[in-house]
Amino acid sequence: MRLIKVIGGLVAVVLVAAVGFLVFAHRSEIAAADPPASFDRELVARGARLAAIGNCRSCHTVAGGLAYAGGVPIPTAFGTIHGTNITPDRDTGIGAWSQEAFVRSMREGVDRAGNHLYPAFPYDHFTKLEDGDLAALYAYLMTRPAVRATAPTNDLAFPAGFRPLLAGWKLLFFQPGRFEDDPRSSPELNRGAYLADALAHCGACHTPRNGLGAQQGRHEFAGGVSASWAAPAIDESNPAPVPWTSESLHAYLRHGRAEHHGVAAGPMQDVTRNLAEAEDDDVRVLAAYVATRMGAPSQEREERAKGLIATAAERLPFNVPVPETMGAAAARLPAGAALYAGACAVCHDAGRTGGMDGIDLALATGVQLASARNFLNVVLDGIHSPRHPSAVLMPGFAGALTDEQIVELAAYVRATYSNQPPWPDIAATLRDIRLNRIAANAEARP
Amino acid sequence: MITLTVNGNDHTVDVDPATPLLYVLREDLALHGAKFGCGLGQCGSCTVMVDGRAVFSCLLPAAAAAGRQVKTVEGLGTIDEPGPMQQAFMAEQAAQCGYCIPGMMMRAQALLEAKPAATEADIRAALEPHLCRCGTQARIVRAVMRAAQAMRLVDAVGRRAEASP
Numbered sequence: 360m361r362l363i364k365v366i367g368g369l370v371a372v373v374l375v376a377a378v379g380f381l382v383f384a385h386r387s388e389i390a391a392a393d394p395p396a397s398f399d400r401e402l403v404a405r406g407a408r409l410a411a412i413g414n415c416r417s418c419h420t421v422a423g424g425l426a427y428a429g430g431v432p433i434p435t436a437f438g439t440i441h442g443t444n445i446t447p448d449r450d451t452g453i454g455a456w457s458q459e460a461f462v463r464s465m466r467e468g469v470d471r472a473g474n475h476l477y478p479a480f481p482y483d484h485f486t487k488l489e490d491g492d493l494a495a496l497y498a499y500l501m502t503r504p505a506v507r508a509t510a511p512t513n514d515l516a517f518p519a520g521f522r523p524l525l526a527g528w529k530l531l532f533f534q535p536g537r538f539e540d541d542p543r544s545s546p547e548l549n550r551g552a553y554l555a556d557a558l559a560h561c562g563a564c565h566t567p568r569n570g571l572g573a574q575q576g577r578h579e580f581a582g583g584v585s586a587s588w589a590a591p592a593i594d595e596s597n598p599a600p601v602p603w604t605s606e607s608l609h610a611y612l613r614h615g616r617a618e619h620h621g622v623a624a625g626p627m628q629d630v631t632r633n634l635a636e637a638e639d640d641d642v643r644v645l646a647a648y649v650a651t652r653m654g655a656p657s658q659e660r661e662e663r664a665k666g667l668i669a670t671a672a673e674r675l676p677f678n679v680p681v682p683e684t685m686g687a688a689a690a691r692l693p694a695g696a697a698l699y700a701g702a703c704a705v706c707h708d709a710g711r712t713g714g715m716d717g718i719d720l721a722l723a724t725g726v727q728l729a730s731a732r733n734f735l736n737v738v739l740d741g742i743h744s745p746r747h748p749s750a751v752l753m754p755g756f757a758g759a760l761t762d763e764q765i766v767e768l769a770a771y772v773r774a775t776y777s778n779q780p781p782w783p784d785i786a787a788t789l790r791d792i793r794l795n796r797i798a799a800n801a802e803a804r805p
Numbered sequence: 806m807i808t809l810t811v812n813g814n815d816h817t818v819d820v821d822p823a824t825p826l827l828y829v830l831r832e833d834l835a836l837h838g839a840k841f842g843c844g845l846g847q848c849g850s851c852t853v854m855v856d857g858r859a860v861f862s863c864l865l866p867a868a869a870a871a872g873r874q875v876k877t878v879e880g881l882g883t884i885d886e887p888g889p890m891q892q893a894f895m896a897e898q899a900a901q902c903g904y905c906i907p908g909m910m911m912r913a914q915a916l917l918e919a920k921p922a923a924t925e926a927d928i929r930a931a932l933e934p935h936l937c938r939c940g941t942q943a944r945i946v947r948a949v950m951r952a953a954q955a956m957r958l959v960d961a962v963g964r965r966a967e968a969s970p
């Protein structure tokens with residue numbers, strides 16, 4: 360009898376807690392409303408430039424699809440989430456959302472119907488946006504062509520599919536509130552910090568996340584991941600062989616390439632493609648802010664960079680190296696050296712200019728990172744032009760080289776063009792990338 | 806010494822392992838179908854098939870082709886008995902100067918072997934890495950469509966022959 364009472368008591372406590380939690384997690388619906396019939400043109404134009412900085416398209420537009428119609432699969436540690444339709448279609452998009460509902464979604468991560476949104480939608484950043492910028496973004500989105508399209512259902516591991524749990528996640532990790540200027544900083548740098556944090560949400564990829572997918576604020580910009588790519592650290596620990604400057608960052612963010620750094624690839628290429636449409640002054644302050652976060656490089660790092668640039672400049676035009684002349688790593692890793700000499704050197708190591716100049720790999724950040732991911736992604740897919748996606752700057756080698764050969768090449772390049780220890784288990788990293796691709800392609804099929 | 810299997814035949818050649826496969830095909834094996842265009846993987850005229858995939862042979866070290874099945878345009882048929890892809894290009898008169906055509910054929914062959922029901926959109930997308938400065942692009946697309954049809958027919962006839970007692 361006593362046991363029954365105890366069990367009964369426990370059940371009651373659990374029930375009360377569950378009901379209490381559901382009450383706590385509940386958010387009310389905001390009534391469907393017709394958006395204003397027209398918006399101020401200036402406001403719409405400003406919204407367009409802000410949306411470019413916010414990189415909205417990357418998650419809300421599938422490659423080759425209609426703008427903002429959603430459906431992009433976003434891989435997370437908890438399963439796959441899909442970017443939703445944010446066109447003003449009444450039934451499948453946000454056409455019935457009042458500005459109040461839009462602002463609530465951006466600042467609190469709750470949709471019009473009252474459902475909690477997954478933090479893959481970076482409301483932990485957007486909560487910091489100013490009223491005026493939110494109004495401009497609303498005006499911009501509500502004047503896009505309405506597209507009838509429903510994103511595929513999310514595929515999340517239990518219990519992540521149960522949205523009320525997100526109220527608990529928010530309680531632990533989400534701080535709503537506006538951006539605050541740093542009084543010790545300049546107006547330009549504060550503007551840059553605001554754009555980087557509240558809108559561009561750089562930290563969503565460049566800040567590491569904890570086991571529950573929350574950004575670790577103490578390690579802001581210390582490097583994270585984006586799909587199968589590593590997002591390098593953009594704080595003082597930035598690994599670029601040639602230290603970034605405000606100017607080189609501006610060139611990179613604006614045009615997708617910078618001298619001594621190479622061409623943006625992977626998810627960052629999307630970012631640069633969007634920033635090409637932003638206000639130039641905004642990109643400039645963004646670059647200035649990021650440069651400040653990276654800090655002034657040490658004397659030693661500057662000297663090393665100068666040496667690397669000088670060595671790269673010494674290459675004789677069209678003088679492709681042969682393995683016998685390629686140094687110690689080539690003797691140790693002859694197969695990788697032969698692959699480099701036959702497949703890579705003609706562009707990366709032959710003093711070519713005029714657009715055919717692959718970056719000297721000693722200057723490439725991807726070769727210096729702790730993981731081989733970015734290097735492998737570039738070898739597999741090559742690099743397309745940031746401005747003209749159908750133009751191939753570097754062809755991919757996914758079909759040309761076997762996995763074993765790609766691993767040999769990676770080991771050789773790491774040994775020759777970085778001063779870092781060898782990449783651990785490159786074959787496993789490559790397998791992981793390949794598996795993720797198979798999963799993503801299966802997903803993309805109708 | 807590197808042993809290459811090209812169009813089903815083994816060839817042992819004495820070359821530096823980093824030598825591009827294209828040079829070995831043309832200079833050591835006298836297979837002149839694959840062309841040198843840019844040498845940078847930008848034009849597609851050197852394309853051959855390796856293990857069924859279309860590959861720029863100017864950027865594939867010979868050593869990386871060892872032990873794999875290499876197929877060049879010479880492997881698609883002979884002057885006297887051209888294969889379906891070659892017949893289709895002749896029927897559509899798809900070559901003007903013809904320099905890019907062997908590479909185009911090999912990319913198209915790789916596509917159709919992997920995807921026999923390829924659509925025109927698939928063909929156009931697949932041939933994107935190939936540059937042609939003449940005026941026959943529309944004919945090239947038609948030729949590949951024709952080859953696809955012919956290959957499907959050959960396949961169907963083959964299956965029927967197998968099924969009959």
